[in-house]
Amino acid sequence: MSHAATAHDHHDDHDHPMPTGFKRWAMSTNHKDIGTLYLIFSLAMLMLGGAFALVIRAELFQPGLQYIDPHFFNQMTTVHALVMVFGAVMPGFVGFANWMLPLMVGAPDMALPRMNNWSFWILPFAFSILILSFFVPGGAPASGWTLYAPLTIQGGMSVDMAIVAIHMMGISSIMGAINVIVTVLNMRAPGMTLMKMPLFVWTWLITAFLLIAVMPVFAGAVTMLLTDRHFGTAFFNPAGGGDPVLYQHIFWFFGHPEVYIMILPAFGIISHIIPTFARKPLFGYSSMVFATAAIAFLSFIVWAHHMFTVGMPLQGELFFMYATMLISVPTGVKVFNWVTTMWRGSMSFETPMLFSIGVVFLFTLGGLSGLMLAITPADFQYHDTYFVVAHFHYVLFSGAVMAMMGGTYYWLPKWTGHMYNERLGKIHFWLTAIAFNVTFFPQHFLGLAGMPRRYADYNPIFTEFNQWSSIGAFCLGFSQLLFIYIIISTVRGGKKATAEVWDNPEGLEWTVPSPAPFHTFDTPPTVK
C-alpha cells in the first residue's frame, strides 16, 4: 500500500527525510508501516490458504478420486490449516494491533519498534520454509495441522521443516505479544486508566498474555516431536514406551487458548464498529472486559474437549464437559451486550456494520454448535466429522476473518485517507456472507449423517451437500478478489476522508487526520 506517500505531506514535525523503498519497508520501525506489512502478508496468506481449500473442494465435488491422490489431499488439509491459522488470522490481528493500538492509547509508536520489525520479518521466511516443504521428497506435512504423533513420527522431511517454521512463527508471535503488553501497560496517554481503554486494546492485551502463555507450550511439544523423530527419544512414540495421548494434551493445552487468540481481537473490533453505527455507546463496557478475561481464563481448563474420544476417565470427561459449557456464559454476555448496543440506537448499515452484524449472527451460530459439541455423549458422534469442520469455520471465518474484513473497511479511510467504494463494499459483504453459508451450512448435515473429516473420498450419499459446499467455496474464494480490488482502489484514490470518517465515532484514532500522519501523538493527548 502506498498510502504513506500521501502521509508524507502531513509529516512535518521530524527533521530526518522519509525513507523509501527497501529502507522504508525492510528496515521499518514505524508501527503503521509494520502494520501495513502484516496486513498485506495476512491477505496474501488468506489467498494462498484459500487456494489450498479450493483444491480440497474440487476433489470433494464428487465421490471417487478425480484430481488428486489421498496423500496430496492430506497435504492440502494440513497446509491449508497451518497457513490460515498462523499466516492469515494471527498476523492479520497483529497488523490491526500495530496500526491501531498506538493510535488508540495515544502513543507515538509501539514500545519496542526494532523488535516489531523483527517479529514481522521472521514470518515471510517461516512461511517460505513451510511452503518449500511441498518440494521435498514425500511432499508437505500430511498429518493434519494438529501434527498428532505417532503419525508425524512416520512423516518425511517436511515435518521437520514445519517444526522449524512453527518455531519461527512462535518467536514472531511471542515478540509481537510482548510488544503489545509493554505498549499498552506503559504508553497510554495521561488519564487513560485501564478501565477507560478501548475494547480492542483490552482484548489484545488479554490475547497477548494468552500468546505468551501457550506459544512456548506448542514449541515444547513440537520440539519433543523433533527429538522423537531424530534423536531416539520416545516422548510420544509408543514403540519406545512413549504416550501418543500426552502429545494431544500438550497440543490442546496450546490449541484451545489459540482459538481464543484468534477470536478475542475480533470481539474487540466489532465492539468498536457496532457503537459507531448504532450511534450509541457500547452497552456494558465493564462486563465486556470481565467477560473477555473470563473467557481467557476458562480457555486454559477446557483443552481436553478436543479429545473426548481418546478414552479419558469418566471424571475427566465430566470436568471438561462442565468447564466447556461454562464458556458459553461469558460469550453469551458479549452477544447480549452487542445486541443491546444496537437496541434503540440509530443504526445505519455501511459495510463495516454489515460485517459486524454478520459476525454477531454467524459467530453465535458457530458458538451454539460449539455448545452442542461440548455435550460429551453427543460429541462422541460429532467428533472428527464435518459437523466440527462446519463449527470451527463458523467461528473462525465468520468470526475472526469477517471481523477483520469489517475492521478493514472501518479503518481503511483512516489508513489511506480515502473512502472506499461503499457500493462495492456492500456487494463484497453479501457475496461473502452468502457464499460462506452455502459452503459451510451443508457441512453440518454431512457431519451428522456420518461423513468423517479429512476424507479424500466419500460414499455417494454425501454427494449432494458436498456439491453445495464446493460451489459455495469457489464463490467465496473468488469473491475475495473484489476485496483486494476495493483495497487497492481505495489506496490509489477516492473521496477524501475526514479525520472523523464516520458519524461522531469514539476513540483517539479519530482525532488525528486521515490518512494518519507517519508519526502521531508525539505529544500525548490527555484523556478525561
Add this chain to the structure above:
Amino acid sequence: MLFSQQGKLAAKLFTVSASLVAALFSGLAQADYRLNFQDPVTGVARDIYDLHMLIFWICVAIFVGVFSVMFYSIFKHRKSKNYEPSTFSHSTSVEIIWTIIPFLILVGMAVPATKVLIKMEDTTKSDLTVKITGYQWKWGYEYMDGSDISFYSTLSTPRTQIDQFNRSTATEIGENYLLETDKAMIVPSGRKVRALITANDVIHAWWIPAFGTKKDAIPGYINELWFNVDEGAEGVYRGNCAELCGKDHAYMPIVVQVVTGVEFDKWVAGGGQFDAQGFAKIDTASTQEQFAGVISEEASEASPVEKSETPNQELEMAFAESVVEAVVPTASAADAAMSIEDLSQKGESIYGAHCAACHQVTGAGLPGIFPAITGSSVATGPINAHVKMILNGKPGTAMAAFRNQLNDEEVAAVITYQRNALGNSVGDSVQAADIAAQR
C-alpha cells in the same frame, strides 16, 4: 438504505442463489441424503440422539430469541427512519439476569448429559469381548472368549471405482462405496458386546454411527467401549475410521453384521467362517436369505480379483447354504513345495490386500514416502533379508511387521510375488516351511 438499493441487490443475489439451488436439486442430485444422525439401534445411541435433539432445540430457541430481538432492532431503530438514539450504556441488573439464566439452562443440559455419559462409560457385565486393532489401513478383530476367532477386515471396494482420474477405465461407484469390507465384524443382538480397542501403528478411531460408539484406537493403549444392539435390529451397519491415520484414512471402513444370538453361537461353533461377501457363514438357509439381496447386488460389481478367488460365485449365490470357502488359505496347505507360479498367483491377492495401499498396485511406491518394490534392494537382494523385512517390518516407518498378520504360506507367496512380478524377475522363491524356520 439497506432495503432500497441494498435490498434490490440482495434480492438479485437471492434469485441467483435460488436458481443455483434449483439446479442442484434437479440436475446434480444423484443420491438421497440425510440431514441428521443415522437411526439409532442401541439404547445408548437412542439416548445420544435424544440428547442431541434436546440441545439442538434449546440452541434453536436461544438463537431465534436473541436474533428476533436483533432484527426487530435492525428494522425499527435505524437512522433512515430518523429513530432518535438512546444513550443508556449499562444496567447491572440486566447483566446479572443474562448471566444467571444461561447458567441455569446449562445446568438443565448438563444433568441429562451426565446421565448418558455415565451409562456409556459402564463397560462392566459384558457378554462378549472383542479386541479391535487398527492398522494402516485395515482393522483386525479378535474374539476374546475362547473361541479363537480372529481375522482382518479390509476395504473391498474395487480400485476401479475409486480411481476416477481416467473416466474410460473407471467403473461406476456402487451403493456401499467405501463402506464395504472383505469380512464383517459379526456380533449378536441383545447381548452386551465390549470392545477393547487399540492400534498397531498410528492412531485410528473405531466408529459405528448407528451404535452411538466412537473411540480412538491408540497404539500402546487399550480403550473400551460397549454396545448392545436391539433384538430385531439384526442387519449390516457401516462406519468409518474417524481419526486421520495417513494416506488411506478414507479407505478403512468398518462393517458390522448383527445376527441373532442363536445364529451367532452357530457362527462361533462353526469356527467363524465367512461367505464370499464377507458376512457370517452360518449353517442355516434362513439367515443367508436375509442378505441374499445384498449379495446378488454386489456380486455384479465384484472386482476381477475377487472373482478369481470365488470362481463359482453366481452359482453358489443361488444356493445360499453352500457358500464358498473362506478366502483365508490355511497353513496346512503349505506342506507340499509350491512352484514360483503358484506362489506368485496367491501372492498377488495378498499383495493387493496388504501391500498395495503404500507400495501401489504397480510396485512403484510413492517417491519420498513409500519406497518402490520394483527394483528395490530388498526385493531383489538376498531373500532372507526380504523375509525379515516382511516378518519384522521397519521400526519408525509405516512398514508394519506382518508376522502376526499373515501365515507362513501367505508370507512365502507375497515374497515370491514381489520378487517375480511388479517388474522384478529375481527368479527365486521361498516356501512356507522356510518362513516357519525364520520366525
